[in-house]
Amino acid sequence: MPEAPHVVVVGGGVSGLTAAHRLVGRGFTTTVVETADVPGGKLRASPVAGVDVDAGAEAVLARRPEAVDLFRELGLDDRVVHPGPGGAAVYSRGRLRSLPKGQLMGVPGDLRALARSGVLSWAGTLRAGLDVVSPRTRVDGDVSVAAYVGSRMGQEVVDRLVEPLLGGVYAGRADRLSLDSTLPQIASMARRDRSLLLAVRAALGGGGAAPTKPGPVFASLRGGVAGLVGELAERHSSSLRLGRRVRGLQRLPEGWRVHLDDDERISCDAVLLACPASEASRLLAEHAPEASRELGGVEYADMALVTMALPASAFPGPLVGSGFLVPAGEGLTIKAATFSSNKWPWLAEELARANPGDELVVLRCSIGRFGEDRILERSDEELTRVALRDLGTVTGVSGTPVQTRVTRWNGGLPQYDVGHAGLVERVRSDVARVPGLGVCGAVYGGVGIPACIADADQEVARLVDTLRTNISTSGGDDAGTNQQGVNP
C-alpha cells in the first residue's frame, strides 16, 4: 500500500491544530511544528485563584457554526457554556452607560435608544440622526470604517461606539480598519441603502424585516475556551513538535524539505503555513515572492491582559453586567474590562469551590490599542497598578488583588486595513501557484476562532485536492499521526 502523504503544519495555534485534525481525518499524516513550548497560540489558560482562566481568547461566536460544531465533533458538548445575563457597558463621558439597544457593532439603528443611553452628547446624537435625511454616501471600493460610518453619523458614533466595539475584536483604529473586511454587513448596506440607521434597524428586525437568529451569541468551555486546543493537541500529540521553530522551506523535485532551527529536516509532500504574517512572509520569500511581500506589510496590534482576583468586598456594591468598553479619549489606559466571574457563571462556581469562605471576583483588563506601543513598555507591576487605578475610577474598587496575572500578546491581532480582502486574494493566488503549499490562519479570513477554523478547513480541502491529483494515496483511516517522512 503506498504511504499516506505527509504534511508539515507550521504553527500549533487553533488554525494549525484544526488543519492537522482535518488532514488526519482525510488519511494524511502530519507533523505540527510549534515554536512555543505549549500548543494553542492565542488560546491558553492558566490558574488564577486556583481556577483555570483564559489568558487569551475567551469565547467563540456561537452564531457561526464552525467552532460549536468542532466542540460537538470533539465530544466537548458537556463543557459548553454561555455568558450569564447582563451585557457590556461603555464608559463614556465620565461614567458607565448601557450600550444602546438596537445597534450593530456600535452602529445605531434606534435614535431614541441612542439618546436614552447617554453615550453620545446631544450634539453627537443629533448628528447621528442626520443620517436619515442625508443623501446617499457613494461607496465604490473599500473604505475605512471611520470614513463611511463617520460620514453618515458623525465622529462621535465612530469614537464612542463603533471603535470600542471593533477594538474588542481587532484592537484596531476605525480610521484604518477596512469596512469590507471588518463590517461586511454594514458594507453591503452602504452599497444598497441610503440611510445606514434605517438599514441597521431593518437588519435587526425593525421595519418588518426578519429578526436576527435566536440563541446565545457567544459560547465557551467550562475551564476556558483554551480547552479546544487542549483537546486537539491531545488527540494529535504524537505529531506535535513543541519548542521548535521552522527556519526555512526547501522545495524538492517532489515535495518539500522543512528545516527546523536545530538543523533537523523533515521531508514531506506539502507544507501548510498556519503562522502569523511576518513568519509566513519570511518562509514564502523564495517560493511565493508576491505573497511574501504582501504579508510582510500586514501590521499587528500588541496588547496585554491584566487578570486579577479581588475580594468582592473591595467593591462598593455588586458588579453588574459582563464588563465595559472604554473609548479612547476618556483619560483611562485600559480599553476594556471583563467581569469574568459575572460573565461566566461556571467561573464563579469554581472560584467559590476553590476558595471556600472567600468571596472572590475575577476581572480581565485589556491594555493596548493599535499604535499605543509605549504603554506596553511598562513593567507588569506598572500595568497592574494602572489597571487597578482605572478600575477604581470606573467601579470604585479599592483594595489589593489576591492574585494578578499579566499576559502579553505581542503581535496579538493582525490589522485588517483598508484593502485587506484584495491583499488576501493576491496572497492566496500566488501561494496556489506553488504545488504542495498552503496558508491559513487569523490573517486571512477573519481573526475570530470560528473564522480560523473555517480558513483551516478550506485550505486543507484545497491542498488535499491538489495533492490527490498528484499522488496516489492509501486513504487508510489508520494513517494516524505517525512521523513518516521525518529525517532527523
Ligand SMILES: Cc1cc2nc3c(=O)[nH]c(=O)nc-3n(C[C@H](O)[C@H](O)[C@H](O)COP(=O)(O)OP(=O)(O)OC[C@H]3O[C@@H](n4cnc5c(N)ncnc54)[C@H](O)[C@@H]3O)c2cc1C
Ligand atoms: C488577547 C486576545 C484575545 C482574543 N479573544 C478572542 C475571543 O474571545 N474570541 C475569538 O474568537 N478570538 C479571539 N482572539 C483572536 C483569536 O484568538 C486569534 O485570532 C486566533 O487564536 C489565531 O489563531 P492562529 O492559529 O491563526 O494563530 P496563532 O494563535 O497566532 O498561532 C500561530 C502559531 O504559530 C507559531 N509559529 C510562528 N512562527 C513559527 C515558526 N516559524 N515555526 C513554528 N511555529 C511558529 C506561533 O508560536 C503560534 O503559536 C483573541 C486574540 C487575542 C490576542
